Amino acid sequence: MREDMPTLETVAREAGVSRATVSRVINGVRNVDPVIQEQVRLAVERTGYVPNRAARSLVTRRAGTVALVVSGAGDDSPSEQNAFAARVFADPFFGRVVSGVVGALRPRAMHPVLMMAETTAAREQVVDYLRHRDADGALIVSTHAADPLPDMLAAEGLTAVLFARPARPAPLSYVDLAHHDGGRLAAERLLSRGCRRVATISGPLDVPAGQDRLAGFRDTMARHGQPYVPVAEGGFTLASGVAGMTRLLTEHPDLDGLFAANDLMAQGACQVLRERGRRVPQDVAVVGFDDSSAALACRPPLTTVRQPVEEMAAEMVRLLHEQVQDGTRDLTSRIFEPELVVRESA
Amino acid sequence: MREDMPTLETVAREAGVSRATVSRVINGVRNVDPVIQEQVRLAVERTGYVPNRAARSLVTRRAGTVALVVSGAGDDSPSEQNAFAARVFADPFFGRVVSGVVGALRPRAMHPVLMMAETTAAREQVVDYLRHRDADGALIVSTHAADPLPDMLAAEGLTAVLFARPARPAPLSYVDLAHHDGGRLAAERLLSRGCRRVATISGPLDVPAGQDRLAGFRDTMARHGQPYVPVAEGGFTLASGVAGMTRLLTEHPDLDGLFAANDLMAQGACQVLRERGRRVPQDVAVVGFDDSSAALACRPPLTTVRQPVEEMAAEMVRLLHEQVQDGTRDLTSRIFEPELVVRESA
DNA sequence: TTGAAAGCGCTAACAT
DNA sequence: ATGTTAGCGCTTTCAA
Numbered sequence: 142m143r144e145d146m147p148t149l150e151t152v153a154r155e156a157g158v159s160r161a162t163v164s165r166v167i168n169g170v171r172n173v174d175p176v177i178q179e180q181v182r183l184a185v186e187r188t189g190y191v192p193n194r195a196a197r198s199l200v201t202r203r204a205g206t207v208a209l210v211v212s213g214a215g216d217d218s219p220s221e222q223n224a225f226a227a228r229v230f231a232d233p234f235f236g237r238v239v240s241g242v243v244g245a246l247r248p249r250a251m252h253p254v255l256m257m258a259e260t261t262a263a264r265e266q267v268v269d270y271l272r273h274r275d276a277d278g279a280l281i282v283s284t285h286a287a288d289p290l291p292d293m294l295a296a297e298g299l300t301a302v303l304f305a306r307p308a309r310p311a312p313l314s315y316v317d318l319a320h321h322d323g324g325r326l327a328a329e330r331l332l333s334r335g336c337r338r339v340a341t342i343s344g345p346l347d348v349p350a351g352q353d354r355l356a357g358f359r360d361t362m363a364r365h366g367q368p369y370v371p372v373a374e375g376g377f378t379l380a381s382g383v384a385g386m387t388r389l390l391t392e393h394p395d396l397d398g399l400f401a402a403n404d405l406m407a408q409g410a411c412q413v414l415r416e417r418g419r420r421v422p423q424d425v426a427v428v429g430f431d432d433s434s435a436a437l438a439c440r441p442p443l444t445t446v447r448q449p450v451e452e453m454a455a456e457m458v459r460l461l462h463e464q465v466q467d468g469t470r471d472l473t474s475r476i477f478e479p480e481l482v483v484r485e486s487a
Numbered sequence: 488m489r490e491d492m493p494t495l496e497t498v499a500r501e502a503g504v505s506r507a508t509v510s511r512v513i514n515g516v517r518n519v520d521p522v523i524q525e526q527v528r529l530a531v532e533r534t535g536y537v538p539n540r541a542a543r544s545l546v547t548r549r550a551g552t553v554a555l556v557v558s559g560a561g562d563d564s565p566s567e568q569n570a571f572a573a574r575v576f577a578d579p580f581f582g583r584v585v586s587g588v589v590g591a592l593r594p595r596a597m598h599p600v601l602m603m604a605e606t607t608a609a610r611e612q613v614v615d616y617l618r619h620r621d622a623d624g625a626l627i628v629s630t631h632a633a634d635p636l637p638d639m640l641a642a643e644g645l646t647a648v649l650f651a652r653p654a655r656p657a658p659l660s661y662v663d664l665a666h667h668d669g670g671r672l673a674a675e676r677l678l679s680r681g682c683r684r685v686a687t688i689s690g691p692l693d694v695p696a697g698q699d700r701l702a703g704f705r706d707t708m709a710r711h712g713q714p715y716v717p718v719a720e721g722g723f724t725l726a727s728g729v730a731g732m733t734r735l736l737t738e739h740p741d742l743d744g745l746f747a748a749n750d751l752m753a754q755g756a757c758q759v760l761r762e763r764g765r766r767v768p769q770d771v772a773v774v775g776f777d778d779s780s781a782a783l784a785c786r787p788p789l790t791t792v793r794q795p796v797e798e799m800a801a802e803m804v805r806l807l808h809e810q811v812q813d814g815t816r817d818l819t820s821r822i823f824e825p826e827l828v829v830r831e832s833a
Numbered sequence: 834t835t836g837a838a839a840g841c842g843c844t845a846a847c848a849t
Numbered sequence: 850a851t852g853t854t855a856g857c858g859c860t861t862t863c864a865a
Contacts (some may be wrong), residue, residue: 143586159851165844199539199858226586235582252601269537277775541857542858754851839863847853848853
């Protein structure tokens with residue numbers, strides 16, 4: 142690794158101008174003679190100069206990074222710490238978030254620092270990190286209703302944007318999906334197929350996404366003459382889909398339609414259905430939610446309600462960047478509309 | 488966000504000592520009077536002081552971050568850029584890498600900056616980032632044989648540790664698995680079950696992991712009187728598992744054992760087998776590789792060759808940290824041993 | 834053992 | 850339009 146990194150001074154000497162001028166050219170500040178600009182640009186080229194982020198951050202008080210935080214609600218038991226990331230990333234959802242975030246950050250010359258905040262200590266660390274302005278703000282993907290992080294951030298007056306409205310209201314910006322509409326789309330699909338005995342595996346009922354998808358589904362079913370919909374509460378995991386489907390099938394062996402509140406659970410449900418000799422969609426039609434890679438991995442491929450996760454993640458970046466740029470902290474939220482994607486399962 | 492962040496000076500005044508002393512206490516440098524140490528500690532407490540990372544980095548020339556790079560071999564076509572992260576994280580493997588890395592970084596007070604390097608531009612960005620010492624080093628997870636990033640890093644003399652030996656030798660440290668042994672374990676399992684007509688869906692044959700798992704499998708089969716093993720080359724994706732199994736079943740309808748070079752492909756294979764009316768493991772025994780969450784998601788749960796990804800990732804951090812600390816760049820590699828995990832599929 | 838002082842490389846007034 | 854200069858907050862000689 143070279144030790145003699147060129148500095149602004151190096152370039153300035155090379156170009157025969159002052160440091161300030163070089164700085165102006167590099168930062169694209171106006172009021173620089175085009176000729177000099179070119180000279181500087183050449184000098185940069187020749188010297189192989191690249192700005193020192195630390196020095197720049199020190200004076201601008203901008204880190205040029207954002208914290209990308211995946212937070213849970215765990216305590217400090219060692220078991221929590223271990224496989225949290227593995228568990229979280231087992232859901233294809235997070236890959237899509239990362240994809241959207243990285244894509245949106247790139248043109249803004251910012252970088253995501255990945256932080257897993259599953260334990261009390263880890264959450265403190267996140268808050269500290271932001272308080273010191275080691276990152277300019279935080280993008281938060283919270284995985285539990287009881288997650289204290291949003292409140293902690295709000296209390297500290299830190300800049301953050303959440304993926305999804307927090308279970309307990311907090312004065313923070315967020316992007317979200319019109320989950321209720323999503324539930325409606327699922328119901329309409331099953332209804333239009335003529336399903337008469339429909340059940341659902343919901344998400345966790347302590348988070349808005351779980352509640353609202355269920356409410357939207359139920360409301361629509363009720364409006365179409367099916368006021369009673371058996372519900373198995375799930376946890377957005379494949380295993381909970383398996384468990385939920387098993388229970389529903391035992392209690393309602395004659396059901397002919399299922400709405401699972403995410404694709405992972407729908408996938409688990411399909412496995413159980415097949416094992417029990419039910420054909421999908423002929424015997425039981427299944428609608429998932431998310432349109433994640435699990436929808437394609439599933440047999441048969443899932444008809445599902447698409448959540449535009451990548452765009453939502455990009456919007457988080459846009460909101461955060463705006464707040465960082467303007468120094469404002471006004472709360473915004475942006476709600477995206479879901480869309481039905483028809484494949485084979487319903 | 489508070490504007491009046493306390494600095495070293497603040498603490499020094501509060502404690503009635505000099506900045507230098509406070510710095511020493513904070514950095515745990517010896518030769519500080521215990522009494523003064525306590526005074527300083529109290530002052531830090533009272534003022535709520537936290538060191539400014541930028542200022543510290545500027546003088547220490549340490550960033551306190553590492554780049555966690557997931558790289559591919561794409562060019563600059565827009566299609567590449569888009570869903571790379573989503574595609575990559577769809578493999579549960581990467582969640583485990585993240586888990587291991589984050590866990591190992593935490594006690595070292597370092598943070599991972601996530602970088603996706605799928606395009607030429609993105610790779611340049613990674614190199615630049617490291618050249619400027621915006622990160623102290625890089626942890627590289629490369630997903631393609633033709634990935635030019637390892638060579639680029641080596642050429643620049645940058646500090647990096649790879650997950651898995653690169654397809655083309657490069658002077659960089661890495662951690663890896665004894666893939667050949669893994670292939671052997673899979674073969675032994677199928678042999679001990681009495682499988683006589685065995686086939687395999689291999690990984691990509693241009694990467695060591697693909698080659699070596701296959702070689703280990705074949706060698707062992709040959710040694711036990713089965714010199715001919717039909718091979719379908721896969722790409723470590725579920726879809727390629729489906730395709731491979733379909734082909735193998737068409738060409739060898741009587742096969743009774745399968746080794747898939749990762750769990751995702753094994754999962755795809757199991758789907759096909761079930762659709763074709765083959766019971767697993769009664770008709771066809773299946774052994775996967777990795778022991779990822781896909782092994783549990785699969786029906787039936789996969790007997791598989793465990794790759795201790797989290798530990799390997801942690802070891803990457805250890806190696807990198809060592810190099811960063813010592814300023815050395817001596818090449819090391821650490822090879823982990825695989826282990827057979829028996830579940831239901833074989 | 835502690836303090837004084839010199840920067841690290843950069844940006845942003847302020848002068849010119 | 851360009852240069853001069855004063856720090857940003859920290860670590861680290863060097864003296865005391």
